[in-house]
Amino acid sequence: MQIKLINIGFGNYISANKLISVTSPDSAPIKRAIQVSRDKGLLIDASFGRSTKSVLFMENGYIVLSALAPEMISERISENPEQGEKN
Numbered sequence: 001m002q003i004k005l006i007n008i009g010f011g012n013y014i015s016a017n018k019l020i021s022v023t024s025p026d027s028a029p030i031k032r033a034i035q036v037s038r039d040k041g042l043l044i045d046a047s048f049g050r051s052t053k054s055v056l057f058m059e060n061g062y063i064v065l066s067a068l069a070p071e072m073i074s075e076r077i078s079e080n081p082e083q084g085e086k087n
Helices: 027-038 070-079
Strands: 003-009 012-015 019-024 043-045 054-058 063-066
Touching: 003 063, 003 070, 019 070, 027 043, 027 054, 027 063, 054 070
Parallel strands: 043 063
Antiparallel strands: 003 012, 019 054, 054 063
């Protein structure tokens, strides 16, 4: 089984197979989802203290915060589909 990893900034990677969506953190429902995830212990903050620019929803219920804009993450997914593939 091959796992495609996506660089979400600062040397952090997520599995493309487990990613559901990449959103902006600006809306109230997304902010509530982040808080609920934090309360449940399902939040991973990969922003390294910088402002959160994208929120990644994973299929296992985890939410990952990134300092990269959703557009940048999307470009990284579509520009190099072979990048980061591991066996």
